[in-house]
Amino acid sequence: MLVKGSGAGDQEQPGSSPPLGGGDASTVVAQAFLTMAANGMRCWGRFVQAYGRHQSGILRAVLASQRGGGLTELEAQAIAEDIRAYLREVADVSLQEARLLHLELERLGERLASATAGAGVASAPVRRWRVKP
Amino acid sequence: MTNGVVSIAAASGAAHAVSPREQPIIAELGFAGEMRALGEAITDWIAQSDAEMREALSWQFLAGSKYFRPLTVFSCHRAVHDGPIPTTVIHAAVLLELFHNVSLVIDDIVDKSDTRRERLTLHAKFGQLSALMTSGYITADAFRMAGDDTAAVQLFAELLKRLGVAECMQWRLRRQPLGVEDWRRIAGEDTGSMFEIAACLGDRSGRLRKFGGLLGLLYHACDDVADVRGTTALGGGGYDDLRDGILTLPAALAIRDPDIVRIFCNPAASDLDRLAKAFQAEIPRAEAYLDDIAAEAEAEARLFARNPDPLLALIGHTRQLSTR
Numbered sequence: 215m216l217v218k219g220s221g222a223g224d225q226e227q228p229g230s231s232p233p234l235g236g237g238d239a240s241t242v243v244a245q246a247f248l249t250m251a252a253n254g255m256r257c258w259g260r261f262v263q264a265y266g267r268h269q270s271g272i273l274r275a276v277l278a279s280q281r282g283g284g285l286t287e288l289e290a291q292a293i294a295e296d297i298r299a300y301l302r303e304v305a306d307v308s309l310q311e312a313r314l315l316h317l318e319l320e321r322l323g324e325r326l327a328s329a330t331a332g333a334g335v336a337s338a339p340v341r342r343w344r345v346k347p
Numbered sequence: 348m349t350n351g352v353v354s355i356a357a358a359s360g361a362a363h364a365v366s367p368r369e370q371p372i373i374a375e376l377g378f379a380g381e382m383r384a385l386g387e388a389i390t391d392w393i394a395q396s397d398a399e400m401r402e403a404l405s406w407q408f409l410a411g412s413k414y415f416r417p418l419t420v421f422s423c424h425r426a427v428h429d430g431p432i433p434t435t436v437i438h439a440a441v442l443l444e445l446f447h448n449v450s451l452v453i454d455d456i457v458d459k460s461d462t463r464r465e466r467l468t469l470h471a472k473f474g475q476l477s478a479l480m481t482s483g484y485i486t487a488d489a490f491r492m493a494g495d496d497t498a499a500v501q502l503f504a505e506l507l508k509r510l511g512v513a514e515c516m517q518w519r520l521r522r523q524p525l526g527v528e529d530w531r532r533i534a535g536e537d538t539g540s541m542f543e544i545a546a547c548l549g550d551r552s553g554r555l556r557k558f559g560g561l562l563g564l565l566y567h568a569c570d571d572v573a574d575v576r577g578t579t580a581l582g583g584g585g586y587d588d589l590r591d592g593i594l595t596l597p598a599a600l601a602i603r604d605p606d607i608v609r610i611f612c613n614p615a616a617s618d619l620d621r622l623a624k625a626f627q628a629e630i631p632r633a634e635a636y637l638d639d640i641a642a643e644a645e646a647e648a649r650l651f652a653r654n655p656d657p658l659l660a661l662i663g664h665t666r667q668l669s670t671r
Binding site for chain 1: 524557605643647
């Protein structure tokens with residue numbers, strides 16, 4: 215069933231990435247790669263945890279398939295329920311981790327933008343057109 | 348403010364009373380002022396409404412409300428932003444409360460409920476025609492009052508569409524041998540959608556949409572369990588769901604039993620008591636499921652809110668509703 219023990223609470227808090235090294239864009243890119251790698255590994259870790267929670271239903275389905283069926287209607291429904299719950303959890307985990315990654319990368323971008331704002335880069339674009347007479 | 352609805356003025360006429368059960372959570376969250384403004388806005392709006400509609404609107408709105416959806420709007424705003432709740436957010440909460448009451452009016456007609464919280468429902472008091480026309484009036488005027496807040500208009504449109512889909516789905520699937528995942532999908536589109544929209548109105552980034560959905564799911568589940576317990580905290584009735592073969596959470600758990608599912612799918616009047624007992628026997632498992640949903644919602648709040656405390660308080664308050 216759910217997020218208890220899913221590992222979401224074990225992760226580093228969003229937005230607490232280490233400080234940029236002097237506004238170096240390549241540092242940001244490196245941090246982004248690390249963030250993406252950590253996110254991916256955490257995501258797979260949570261997939262595995264979800265599988266663990268629903269392992270019995272999945273294994274029963276596999277065994278029944280190998281036996282060529284032989285399940286009562288009730289057993290088949292119970293297995294279907296378990297697998298549906300597993301699929302929903304996996305989908306929820308992937309969405310949640312995608313949102314977390316989006317948040318983290320957005321914050322890295324913002325930190326890079328504010329780090330480079332005073333480095334001779336214009337903070338706001340300057341329009342370079344003239345109204346036609 | 349927008350279209351003159353939110354007038355932070357001295358109390359005028361009958362103030363819109365907050366249900367006593369919700370006053371502690373309102374005080375805990377520090378939204379007494381916002382709730383007062385919301386109540387005054389609704390009172391002002393009724394006073395400015397067409398004379399033909401005023402009596403019905405007063406009956407529907409001025410009897411006391413849980414105001415839980417506006418509370419969710421304010422809490423989601425506070426969870427992401429510092430400072431006082433802006434009047435735009437209060438205005439959006441007012442409109443959400445209007446749409447919520449539209450859904451209550453329609454629900455009571457569909458469910459043939461003559462009372463809600465020990466008071467005559469709108470159609471029982473004024474007749475079905477008046478109730479239907481009043482709900483249409485509220486809908487139209489709420490969209491008018493949304494004005495040029497196009498994001499809010501989109502959210503309200505999404506809400507009404509999803510509520511319509513949820514009601515049709517729930518009605519079509521009654522007395523079907525479905526499971527907990529099906530219940531979850533229906534509840535998610537029903538109460539879940541309402542609280543998703545509340546979260547999006549509080550924080551327009553949409554970051555808390557999933558949280559809102561889980562809070563609504565929890566609320567819906569607590570409603571189901573409370574109905575089965577026979578309490579009246581959430582205004583509904585367990586026997587209505589039994590009679591109509593509606594898939595509640597305890598029902599979804601109970602109909603894993605082949606004997607119970609047979610009765611559920613084709614009940615005689617004499618079977619309702621047996622069904623009720625089977626559902627009541629599932630309350631411990633349903634409560635455990637409620638704990639799981641609450642844990643999911645808490646995880647969402649901690650991951651995506653800058654200040655999750657108001658959201659955690661909402662979850663705690665909602666979780667208790669199953670036992671009132």
